[in-house]
Each structure stands twice: as structure tokens, then as C-alpha cells.
Amino acid sequence: MKPSLQALIAGLLLVLVPQISHAQTKTTYRQSDYGGVGLMQMPSARMNPEGELSLNYRDNDPFRRISLSMQLFPWLETTVRYTDIRYERYSIDPEFSNQTLKDKGLDVKLNLLNEGRYQPELAIGLRDLGGTGLYSGEYIVASKQLFNSADWGAIDVTAGIGWGYLGVRDNINNPLCHVDDRFCQRSRTTSGTGGQFEVDDWFRGSSALFAGVEYQTPWQPLVLQVEYDANDYSQERLSNPVDPNLTEPPVYSDSPLNWGAQYALNDHVQLNLSYQRGNTWMFGITLHADLDGAEQIKVKPRKRAVLSVPQTDEAELTQALKSELGIELSGWQIQGTTLTLYQQGEGNYRNRAEQLERATRIATHYVAEDIKRYEWVTVNQGMAINSYNVDVDEFKQIAYGARFTKPLSNTYSQSEARAWSAQQGEARTLTPDWDVTWRPSLSQSFGSAESFYFYQFAANADINITLTPRWQVNASIGMNVLNNYDQFTYRVDDYESPLPRVRTYVREYYADTDVWLSNLYSQYTAKLKNNWYGAAYAGYLERMFAGAGTSVLYRPQSSDWAFGGNLNWVKQRSFDEPLGLRDYKVWTGHLSAYWQTPWLERSLVKLDAGRFLAGDEGVKVTFEHRFESGVVAGAYAALTNVSAEDYGEGSFTKGLYLSIPFDLFSVKSSIDHAGLSWEPITRDGGQTLKRPVDLYRLTDLRQPFYLNGIK
Template identity: 30%
Template sequence: MSYVTAAQRRHAAALFTCAAAALATAADADIDRPNLNFYGVTGIIDMPSALSQPDGELSLTVSHFAGITRNTLSFQILPRVQGSFRYSGFQDLNFGGFRDYYDRSFDISVLLLKESTYLPAVKVGLQDFVGTGLYSGEYVVATKTFGDRLTVSGGLGWGRLATSGSIGSPFGSRPAAQVGRGGKPNYDQWFRGPAAPFAGITYRATDRLTLLAEYSSDGYRIEQGKDRTQPSTAVFSRKSSLNFGFDYKVNDAVNIGAYYLYGSELGFNISLSLNPYRPPVKGSIGEAPLPIQPRPSRSESPLGWSPDDWIGMENVNGRIMEALSEELNPQGIIVESVAARGSMVDVRFRNAQFDASAQAVGRVARALTRAMPASVETFRIVPVVDGLPASAVTLRRTDIEMLAAAPDNSDRLLAVAGIGDAGPRPADATINDAVFPRFEWNLAPYVRNSYFDPDQPFRFDAGVALGASYEPVPGLIFSGAITKKVIGNLDENKRASNSQLPRVRTNFPLYDREGDPALERLTASYFFKPGKDLYGRVTAGYLERMFGGISAEVLYKPANSRLGIGAEVNYVRQRDFDLQFGFQDYDVVTGHVSAYYDVGNGFHAQLDVGRYLAGDLGATLTVDREFRNGWKVGAFATLTDVSSAQFGEGSFDKGIRLEIPLSWFTSRPTTRKLGTTIRPVTRDGGARLNVSDRLYPRVRDYHRNGLEEQWGRVWR
């Protein structure tokens, strides 16, 4: 079973809704994307091939035959590396103590050799290398293309992929496979034991239709009830090693296929493929910015070139703020404060619309060329997030005027831009009275999901969520959210926790049964800057669905550094199952020291070391691949001093997380993002407090690396 936060579940529902809507716009089929096989990885029908998906390709595949259903999420992590997570169901298998058996598995494959004129592509892969072991196998495969329509593949498989047609054991015997609780890499089995050949051929009959045939080395012994060491009921009869079928490309996002498998069964699959480089709507359909207004020459219009002409005017900051707000408010940019001096202006703003931080900075710079007197040469532009000044971008007005229409103007402006710590608000700044106090509320539908319960792999609730926030002064925010279920079946989960640890997460079915209506969150947060390159936060209240208390955090992150260091400490108590205002007896002090590092080339790493909710000590490593348009796909793993036996099924906490900006679907600028986190199983070990307002994600987009990633949009 898997538990994710309410926000993640709402985002997941919205994500797949938007993905489905995107299909209607992906009308062409001109993307050269190799087939995804029944395992959801690049292959033929049931066997792998050495071809690769386009870089960044994210695919969801559903395959079914003989009562076996495989649901696979695959990601082309790098041009040569593909990773996959699979959830499979076996109807009436009577295996492992379950009538209908469900299995989770992870795969990874690496392209060792790219295809050349005379040599084939060569790939090595590990199948179910850290799952329960039911699908565990390894392979080496080569693929050669002939022209632009024919491919031929051949390879050797081990483990699961050598249960039919073995030719011997070239690298020694293989330890007996035991399908277990999963979570541990089965190193001792890799490429050991019998090996068996497999082969396949694909022929692209038309631009949309591909014909496929293969010789399979998968004997399906458990599915046929022929594995005496692991008893099961036969769900089909394998009469042949040959498979045949076709794959039809509906458009750039969707493929469907139908197959005749193993001489006895009909099967089908459908795949949905998205790619950060392939948005459903090309270009941007947001409103164009107003033009930059160059200053007149001093000789033509001397008024304003001397600070004495305007600096002594009554309420000069307020007048400038009014002019800026008139232009920027319709663009979703809120001017928070202005401090104008003779040759410099400090403007602090909040961005409520642009997902590209550099684009928001550029819009403010444009507005300043139209609002500031001619003597003001230096623009100090400070983005503010929840009262935190994230950084200061300093631009010379002369550079903006000179480069507006110049070739390579984005790179040239970045070269002369200053990016650094924002520092405190100037003492003479005027704060926008129209912004504070600030009250916001929203009423929206929500969907909460539960995955991977063996009794029912997917459950959901749908209802209404009401959220509100109140910010009386910059940085002090009171916020909360309540939900009311309308339909759903999460309360039908009767599975009791068998955890040996404090049940900090595995009692989530009790919250689903008793917590309606639910107070999801009710907090008071204060954000502040204790010093240069430092950011601070204190949050108290009902912090998340299962815990309430107090959380304090400090972050050290220079704006020009790839590295950030943070520390967080929390004292929390477990909430009552009815999700009202009461608490249970369990309390804990938990916290982490965190290191954040921008590795470069689109990769970001995070290491959290500390104490988790169940009192266990350990560390979590998270690695994300991040794209310039805001896509993020990553994975995490947590190891603590809890043994695999104490942890239970899965052996340790791990998962996959996905985030896609809504603007990718619509091509309209928005700060909204859709995302979800998938855990193969939810246990109590390695469980971290879900605090919604941690510091690093709030400020990093406005630091140098975040701005540089999207600086090409600074003029848009």
C-alpha cells in the first residue's frame, strides 16, 4: 500500500487529467519512438531490444493477456539509460498466500554501444533487480536497423529470461530465486545460472503501423503452475515460444497494440508517452510584454536626468509604486515595496503568474524603464516568496536599453547582471498598502488515492477542499485547509497495520475511515532572513494530516552557489484519527540536516540525514532530473537503523516523484505545477514529516542557477 499527501493526490489526479487532454492536441505521428513491449520497456513484444526512447521520454504502459496485467512507468533518464517501475496483477494465480497476486518491480537498462554503419546497438539490462523477484532477470541484447523500416534484435537472457531454451550456464550457477518481501538488490543472481537466447524482428509497414514477431525465452513457469518450489495455479498454457502482433501509433503520445502470444493467448497493450521537449501546444500563447522605453537624451529632455528634479517630490515611492502596479498587476506581478534614490531603485515583487523566474524579472525590468525618471540607472529587482526576499537581480538600465534588440541579447544581459543576496528591505522603502493585510481563499475539487493494496490495488475519494490564508504583514502567514468527501471508497480499506515500529504512517486507513470532514492543515508560519545568505522559518499548528506541533528551519544558500545547507527540527504529536483538533499520546522530536546540490546538466541531488517520525536514524538520498521548462522526474531512497525485517514489506523506503508545470500543457504562463509521489509500499521506517513550506524550494528558482536555466525568457 502507498500513502501520499493530500496535495500530491490532488496533483496526481489533475496531472493525468491534463495528460489525457493533451492527447487530443497530439495529432501527428512523426516522432521516431521505438516500441514499448509488454513489460513497458523498449522492446518487441515480450522481449527487450537495444533501441532507446527519445531523451526524457516518460511512458505509462498497460498490457494484458491471460489474466496478467502489467502497469509500467518508464523514464528515459539519459540518452543511454532507461528506468522503469512496474505494478503487475495476476488473476487467480493462488500464489504467495493470495488468490489474486500483485507484484512490484524496478528495471534499469544501459545502452553500451550505439549503432554504427556496421555494428549493432548493444544494451545490458536488469529486470526486477530490486523488487520481489518474481520477474527477476538480466539480459544483453543487440539490435541492428536496416533502412528506416526493418530492425532485427537478438540477445541472451538470464533468470526469468532463461526459463525456456537454456543453452547452459556460462558464468556459473544461480542461487535459488525466492519471491519475497522485495526491496533488496539481488546482486548474487545477476548474470548467473542458465542463459537462453531470444530474438525478434520489427517491420514498419506504414508510418503508423509496425508488424512484430519474436522468439521468447520466458518460460512463464509460475504462471503455468510448473514451479514446484513456488506452488501456483496455472493461468494459461504456453504452447509456443513464438509471438506475433502489431503496434499502431495513434499520435505522438499514444500507441496501441494487439498480439498472439505463446500459441494460446490474445493480448493487447496501450501506452501514453510524454516528453518535456514535446509539449502538446507549440510556442507560447501568453500576452506579449510592453516595449522597453528608452530614455530621451539629456539634451532633448533634461527634466528627470537630475535627481533634484524628482527626489524631493511628495510620496515619490508611492507614485512610482502606483505606476508599476498599474502595468504589472494585470500580468500577475504584485509590487510589494519600492525604495527610489537618485540613481538606484529597489523594487520588491511577488510573482503569481510566470513559471519562469527570469521572465518575471524581465517583466519588472521592462516596467521600470517606463516608470522611473531618467536619472535612475540601477535597477535592483528583488523577488519575494511568502515574505522572504529570495535574491537581488541588479541590472543597469543602459544595458537593458542597448541590448533589447541586439543579437544574443539574453546571454549578453546575463553576463552583466548581478545576482546576490537581497539583504534587508531599505529603511526608506514604501510598502504597498493595497497588498497587506492579504487574504486569499480557494474552493476546489480534490481526489485522494490509495495504491497497491493487495485487496484492492486502487481506491480513491473525491470531494471538495476549502483553503485560505491570511498575511497581516510580510512573512507572517496563517493558513489552513479542510476537505469534505463526496464519493469514494478509501474507507473500505480494512487492512490493519502489522508494523513493529510506532505506526506513524501505516495507520493511514484509520484516518481515511474516520477523518471526514477533515482538518487537513491549520498553521501559523513566520518567514524571515536572520542574516546574509540565510533564510529562516517557524511553523506551528496542525502541520499535516497525521501530525501537529512546531517546526523550525534555517537554510544557508548563497545566491551564486550550487550548494545549500539546511537544518530542521520538529516537535510533533500524532493527531486523532477523526482529523479534528485532538491528539494521541505518541510524540517525537524529529529533524534533519540537509544538503542540496545542483550537479549540473539538469541533475539535482539532496541528502537528508537525521531522525524520522518513528524515531529511527538514517538518511534519504533524492536525485532529480530537471528540465528547463520545469519538468522534474526523480527517485529517492531512505536507509535507517531499522532492519529490513523490522521495516517489513519493501525492506526500505523508496519511491518516484514527478512534477510537470501546467504551462507545459497549455503554453500559458502559470506558477501552478502538477505532481505526484509513488511509493511501492508505505511503511513506518524512514517516514519524514510532511511540512508544506520548507525553505529551499521557495528560494532556489531565484538564485543564479535557477535564473540561468530559464534566462532565455527574460525578454519575453
């Protein structure tokens, strides 16, 4: 399997992110061959610190594995993995595909018990729970440190019991058979087209004990390992051999013991070497990054001292806020001793507390001392989103050090943003404006028959015309830079599915065009009343669909809950005519609920219920977690009234994504993000329209203080 562009990009990120991370002060455990903390083939009960991201490559003939493991919470480890099986073909028809078989898998591990003086750490895990089932297995495992000395090193022992692929050695009767006879039997096939959770098979069938010892040598970079493997490799699949003369899988075990060593080049790169099954050498590499603690040293203006001045200078204040914080004032009102300042956009600082402090310090230089209250109102696309209120006298007292036991955040409060009143102050006239920005983009698809990975790397020119703060016209023109879609020889014109093709035409859109119109649309946004926001849009909304739509959002100030809905009429765009349309059209829309879970800090659950692009109906569930660094990791799944057989390979739409702040790679502060996504296979069911306006994101500042970096 040739290295893909996506793997190279992920590797680059993992190399760069550690360079901007905190010094390594957390205990980071080593990754297994499958990804996830473990020994070699076997898992352990250990968990890495929250936010630990590991990119792993292992070559263990005849398998090659690439995996990405993330410690989403201190108690939850997740892993996605691709395995290249070099002795088996993807298909029996070489005209359809001539690549070797690529198997995808998803693993999770849950912490059950933390290690104590006498008790071990305990975990339960599921391997390949949503893939083809080729490597599916379950386990319960315990780990305990027996010895730790600065002079002699440390010894960590692991023991557990496995089922499925982790129980093939069958060296112990399944203890759950004593609970119910059904646990004694396990299916060796997956239901439907794969990709489902085969709950009925979990912890069933044969089982096996496994164990291992890990020795951290006194020489810190070197770790030695030995494990007893619970798999004897007697049930490997051989359906479509690469070599027609091959009658048995070239995988067998001469010994249950695996021996290994890991060498750390630094805190972020480890090399692996082991001898497994008594007949095979394995080598690999792991790259680590700390997504929770990642940060970049910033070049910032010095925080201004707090002053008291006799009169207000609006022009100087406006200039200072724009040059130092990226805040553009659009309005200015004084009522008694309260000054309300309306700012366009959110400024440059993701940390709201820091931006609010800096803005208030600047204001004391140019606002008369008889003003006792500042109201900083943020306006996004003409919508008043949020008001941060500052008690000026209290702020000055704390800043001067007169009340050094109190934080500055004690002087802040959050309230509903007041609507603009022309009778109460002057507004800057915002004339029509336009700008052009350039950005790179990566479009991709995984798991196709012709090749494991297809991509298009493009340069995009984004044009924004602001007619009024609420009314905008946007366009994006794409230009091909790198593209391997021309390798497609099979355009699946006879794709058998009862669903209309809404996303599987991706190849036709990307294969033959060097310059294209990504979108061209007009949008209008408005605050309808307190807590209510609305948007309307029309035009060429995305690469594949054009049409019109509207959305509405109810989001109370400082609430963990929000509710919304959208309704759209769209028509499929032509493959090669920039403004052309095809015959397919559909009404699509959803009712949405958003919940910032207080018991899972900085986590969002979103539920969308309605009609999807292919006319199928159902729900889409999205979960995302934001780390302290601002990196967001998310996952989604769409379940509709389309059966797994009608949907096709994968059974239902699902995927993962990362959103990474730009300022992790820059010495300048920024609120912009870059996104990476992974959808194991693209099908037509459960697909949503890429709407140009996301009201929930535009109103993020309405969330509670604890989510805005203000404590």
C-alpha cells in the same frame, strides 16, 4: 483488475499533454509488454528521446500488466509496473483478501553504446530489480537497423542474452560461469519481505539467447514484429490458486516464436496485437507524452517597446507590473542612479528571462531615464531571496537593435539581495490580509490486501491569513467527494511490528470522516543574514501530526550546494476529533544536503540524515530531474536502522513522484504545480513529517542562471 482512479487520471494527463506538445519530430520507439522500449516479451537496445513518457496496458492471458515508462535521460530508461496474475490469489485466507495477486516491479535500462555505421546500439538492463523477484531478470542486448527505405520501409534487428526470468529457456551455458563458478547458481526466492535489490543473484543461473526483427512497413502507422522468446514459462509460480483444482500454472509455451503488430492511431496512441507462446492472443494500448518538449500556447500581453521618459511614475509602474506580470511591488528605493524594486513573490512567468525582460521593458515607460541600473529583488514570505540587476543603457541598446549580435541576457547579473533600508526609500504598507482558495486533492494507497487501490478524492478550502510578510496563519479544511476506504474490512489493529504506527493508520484517518481539519498552524520565516534563512511553525501541521518545529537553510547565491536542518516535536492526531491528540509523541528532525549536479543538467540530489517519525534513524536519498517543460520527475528511498523483517512488506520506504506545471494546461502563465506520487506500499519505517515550510523551495531563485532559464 478494475481501472483505478489513479490510472484514469494518468491516462487523462497523457491524453492532454500530447495536445500541447511540440509537433512530433523525434523518433519514438515502441513499448514492450512489460513497459520500456522493446519487441513484445523481449527488450531491445533502443532508447526513446529524453522526457518520453509511456503509459502501457497489456492483456496476455492470464496476465494483465499496467506499466509507466519514462526516459529520464537519453541514456537511462525507467519503468514501474503492476502485473495482475489472474490464476493466483493474493492470500490463502479469503477473510484477509479475496483479490487476485498483484505483483509490482521496477525496471531500468542503461545505454552502453550508440549505434554507428557498423556498430549496433548496445544496452544493459534489469527487470524487477526492486520488487518481489517474481519476474526478475537481467539482459545485455544489441539492436541494429539493417535497411531503411522510403518505398520499402525499415528493418531493425535485435539480439541479446538474458538471465533469470529472461533465461528460463536455458539454450546457452551462462558465459559468466567461466569467470566464477558462483555465477552458475541463482536463488529462486527473495530475501526478507521482498522489495530489496537482490544483487547477489544478478546475471547468475541459467541464461538464454533471444532475438527479434521489427519491420516498419511503408504504411507508416503499421509495424510488424517477430521474436524468439528466451522464456519457456516452465517456472511460473502457483502458490495460492484461485481454482483449488488447479495443479499446474495455466501458462505454457507451444512455440518459442511470438508474432505481433502495432498500429499507430496518431503520434501519441498505439494499439498492439500479438500471438504469443503459440497459444495466446495479446492486445494492448500505449499512450505517449513528451514531458521534455510539452508546452502550451499562451495568451500574453505584447512586449512593450523600450522608451526613455523624463520622470518617474511609481503608481503607474506598480499597476502595470501587477496587471501584466503578476508582480506586486512592496518597496522602492533610489540610490544615485540605481533603482531597487522589491517584489512580493515570483510573478506569473516560470521563464525568468522572459519575466525579467518584460518587467524591464515596462519599467522604461515609467522610470526616469537618468536611472542607469534596475535591481529587481524578489521577496518570499518576508525573506529577500535574490536580486537580478539590469544595465539599463546596455539593455536599451540591444533592444533598439544597435547591438543585434548580443542577447539581452548579457545585460543581466545576479547578486545577493540587499536588505531593506527605511532611510533609503519608501515602502508600501502591507496591512494584514487574508484569502481563501479552493483546490482538489487526491490521497491514495497501493497494494493493500483488501483491494489493489484505495483513494480519497476531496475538495479543500485553504485559508491564508498574512499578519506580516513574515508571519502567517494557515488552515485547510477537507471535504470528502469520492472515497472507497469504506471497503476496508480489516483495520490491521493487530499489525505486528516493533515500530509505532505513524503512517499505517491511514485508513482510520480517511475511512469515516466527511469533513476534517487537514491543518491549522502559524509560521514565521526570516532571512537571518546573507545566505542564511530560517523558519518556525506550530499547530496542526498535517493530517496525522500536530506539534512545533524549526528549520534553517544555508544557501549561497548562485551555488550548486545548500545545507540545512530541521527539528520538530510532534504528537499524533486523533482519528475523528478535529483538535484531539493521541498519546504517541516523538522528536524528529534531519540534517540535509542539496546538490544541483552540473554533470546531470537540471538534476537535484538531496540527502536527509536523522530521526524519522517512528523513532528510527537513518538516511533518505532523493533524486529529481526537471525537464525543459518544467515537469519534475523524482524518486526517493529511506534506509534506516529498522531491519527488513521488522519493516514489513517492501523492506524499506521508496516512491516516485511527478510535479506538473499548471500552465501546461492553461493559456495563462503560472508558476504553480500539481503533484502526483506513487509509493508501492505504505509502512511505518523511514517516514518523514510533512513540514509546512520548505526553505529550499522558497529560495529557488538563488540557484544559478542556467537553472532559472537565463543563458
